[in-house]
Amino acid sequence: MARVHFRWNPKNRYSIAALGGVLDFDLVRKPEAGIMLYSFASPQARSVFREVGSASTDSVFIAGGPHPSGCPGETLEHFDYVVVGEGEETLPDLVSTLNHGGDVSGVKGIAYKKDGKVIFTPKRGEADLDGHPPFKPPLFGPIEITRGCPWSCAYCQTPRLFGHHMRHRSVEAICKYDKFYEDKRLVSPNAFAYGSDGITPDEAAVENLLKSLSGNIYFGTFPSEVRPEFVTPRMLELVNAYCANREIHLGGQSGSDRMLKAIHRGHTAAQVLDAVELTHDNGLTPVVDFIFGLPGEREEDQQLTVDCINAIIKEGGKVRAHYFMPLPGTELADTKPEKISPTIDKLLGKLALGGRLTGSWSDVKALKKQ
Ligand code: SF4
Numbered sequence: 623m624a625r626v627h628f629r630w631n632p633k634n635r636y637s638i639a640a641l642g643g644v645l646d647f648d649l650v651r652k653p654e655a656g657i658m659l660y661s662f663a664s665p666q667a668r669s670v671f672r673e674v675g676s677a678s679t680d681s682v683f684i685a686g687g688p689h690p691s692g693c694p695g696e697t698l699e700h701f702d703y704v705v706v707g708e709g710e711e712t713l714p715d716l717v718s719t720l721n722h723g724g725d726v727s728g729v730k731g732i733a734y735k736k737d738g739k740v741i742f743t744p745k746r747g748e749a750d751l752d753g754h755p756p757f758k759p760p761l762f763g764p765i766e767i768t769r770g771c772p773w774s775c776a777y778c779q780t781p782r783l784f785g786h787h788m789r790h791r792s793v794e795a796i797c798k799y800d801k802f803y804e805d806k807r808l809v810s811p812n813a814f815a816y817g818s819d820g821i822t823p824d825e826a827a828v829e830n831l832l833k834s835l836s837g838n839i840y841f842g843t844f845p846s847e848v849r850p851e852f853v854t855p856r857m858l859e860l861v862n863a864y865c866a867n868r869e870i871h872l873g874g875q876s877g878s879d880r881m882l883k884a885i886h887r888g889h890t891a892a893q894v895l896d897a898v899e900l901t902h903d904n905g906l907t908p909v910v911d912f913i914f915g916l917p918g919e920r921e922e923d924q925q926l927t928v929d930c931i932n933a934i935i936k937e938g939g940k941v942r943a944h945y946f947m948p949l950p951g952t953e954l955a956d957t958k959p960e961k962i963s964p965t966i967d968k969l970l971g972k973l974a975l976g977g978r979l980t981g982s983w984s985d986v987k988a989l990k991k992q
Contacts, residue, residue: 623721624682624720624721625648625654625656625657626645626646626648626656626657626717627648627650627653627656627657627658627659628641628647628648628649628650628659629649629650629652629653629658629659629673630649630650631660631661631662631666633662633665633666634661634662634663634666634687636757636763636766637661637686637687637709639756639757639763640755640757640763641659641710642757642761643710643755643756643758644709644710644711644713644755645714652673653674653679653681653683654679655679655680656681656682657682657684657720658679658681658683659686659713660674660685660690660701661686661687661709662689663688663689664688665947667693667697670685670700671697671699674701675700682702682703682720683702684702684703684704684705684713684716685700685703685705686704686705686713688779688783688949689950690704690706691704691705691706691779691782691783691951692782692783692949692952692955693950694706694733695733695740698733698734698735702734703716703726703732703733703734704733704734705732706731706732706733707784708731708749708769708783708784711731712730712731712732712746715729726743727743728743729743730743730744730745731743731744731745731746748769748770748784748785748789750789751766751790751795752792752794752795756791756799757799759802762803764806765791765796765799765806766791766809766810767790767796767810767813767816767831768788768790768791768809768810768811768812768813768815769784769785769789769811770788770811771786771788771812771820772819772820773820773849773886773887773888774786774886774953775886776953777885777916777949777953777954778952779951779952780811782951782952787819787820788811788815788819788820790817793830793834796831797835800835800837804837804838806835806839806840807840807844807845807846808839809845810846811846812846812847812848813841813843813846813847813848814842814848814849814852814854814857816828816831817830823854823857825854825856825860828857829860832863835864838866839864839865839866839867840865840866840867841861841864841865841867842865842871843867843869844869844871844909846871847871847872847873847911848870849872849873850872850874850889850893850894850896850897853870853872853896853897853900853901854900855900858870858900858901858904861904861906862904862905867906868905868906868907869906869907869908869909870901870906870907870908870909871909871910871911872894872908872910873887873910873911874894874911874912874930874934875912875913876891876912876913876916876919876923877891877912877927877928877929877931878891878919878922878923878927880923881916881923885916885954891930894910895930895934898933898934901939902937902938902939907938908934908937908938908939909941910931910934910941910942911942911944912930912942912943912944913943913946914943914945914962915945915946915960915961915962916959916960917946917948917958919960921963921966924962924963924966925965928970928973931973931979935973935978939978940978940979941973941979942979943970943974943980945959945962946959946960
């Protein structure tokens with residue numbers, strides 16, 4: 623039996639922790655002989671491909687995660703197999719088949735090359751969250767409470783990777799992980815949608831979840847976020863009653879209704895501002911994400927986003943600005959980011975200096991480069 627190794631990557635530690643619950647492996651920092659597993663997103667793809675391309679070990683290389691799932695053909699130029707989509711059931715099946723010398727064509731949900739052609743095996747059904755742990759000690763991650771999303775935001779990989787309907791981990795299954803740590807972060811594409819169809823909030827389901835947990839609960843905040851139209855007075859009351867977080871992270875994305883429509887967000891800029899006001903009025907700090915450089919975005923759209931940012935900051939909120947990056951598998955995969963106009967760049971620079979506007983390092987660098 624070949625030894626199974628997972629390439630440690632702090633950026634994907636939550637996926638690694640989740641897969642630790644379904645497969646035994648050791649964590650390594652460079653390729654080792656045996657079966658080498660990698661999980662990565664687009665920003666890490668180039669360095670991963672370089673590492674795998676220059677490896678001299680006797681290894682079978684398997685890739686999974688957002689980038690390989692969105693770009694299996696490109697990934698197979700460097701890897702032997704790609705796990706497409708969810709890994710909890712496919713990865714153990716593939717590893718076991720390889721270790722027993724079986725026929726990989728019978729493993730659902732993978733891609734590989736045969737005679738230079740990319741072969742896709744039949745799609746695997748969606749994993750049942752209750753049947754798979756969110757992590758396995760000593761690897762810890764947040765508790766994933768929901769997977770999938772009924773919305774189709776043009777830039778987002780979530781519904782493409784995890785399906786268009788929401789699957790919720792049951793309260794009973796979530797409570798099994800309550801004992802592992804005091805500070806627990808509940809992760810979802812839209813935390814306030816817990817227990818619902820993802821279109822209409824179910825406040826009773828959220829209350830039932832929150833009152834069943836102990837310790838410091840972080841809900842509706844990083845690394846999750848909340849859609850603005852799910853911010854209701856009752857949801858905020860529940861956060862104040864049961865949770866430790868004092869911030870609510872909202873997906874705003876643009877201050878321009880034209881752009882919000884173009885990317886199929888399904889809400890307006892006014893709804894973002896209403897959610898900000900409600901959050902602030904309930905004693906919590908709204909933190910809103912925006913994306914600059916969306917394809918087709920004009921200077922007037924960028925100005926509307928800056929106006930929205932100013933209104934949020936005036937309301938005591940904070941803003942995280944991101945620069946658009948086309949992601950594989952999404953509707954905008956083959957597009958290019960629009961440039962930020964010099965006038966908007968200056969305005970953003972001033973806001974950043976004020977400390978209420980931040981972004982990840984690469985985002986800020988990208989904003990400065992424009
Ligand atoms: S951005 Fe959020 S709401 Fe939109 S599709 Fe992705 S997960 Fe769903």
